[in-house]
Amino acid sequence: MAATPRTLYRGAIPADSTAVYTVPKNLTTVVTNVVATNPASSAAALSLSLAGTPALAKVGIAPTGLLTLETSQVLTAGESIELQGNSVGGFVHISGVEVAA
Numbered sequence: 001m002a003a004t005p006r007t008l009y010r011g012a013i014p015a016d017s018t019a020v021y022t023v024p025k026n027l028t029t030v031v032t033n034v035v036a037t038n039p040a041s042s043a044a045a046l047s048l049s050l051a052g053t054p055a056l057a058k059v060g061i062a063p064t065g066l067l068t069l070e071t072s073q074v075l076t077a078g079e080s081i082e083l084q085g086n087s088v089g090g091f092v093h094i095s096g097v098e099v100a101a
Helices: none
Strands: 003-012 018-022 027-037 044-050 053-061 066-076 080-085 091-100
Touching: 003 018, 003 027, 003 080, 027 044, 027 053, 044 066, 053 066
Parallel strands: none
Antiparallel strands: 003 091, 018 080, 027 066, 027 091, 044 053, 044 080
């Protein structure tokens, strides 16, 4: 089984719930790391769901703050990573490993 490190998402935290990554057919993905930052001067929020199940629920990120999550969550083909923030915004980086099924 080939394991390939991947950037699963890198970009702005969407204000509306958005699927930012879906596991491709014939692969399994392990989410390993989430880093979010808030460059704004007011608090941001981040909700993260994996395969429809909340992993982070409206977690606050302080002004100019940083949130990190080290994890090993497995997603199978067709399952998604969903993000939602608030009006403040911010940025998130999600890394993982894709494994041939």
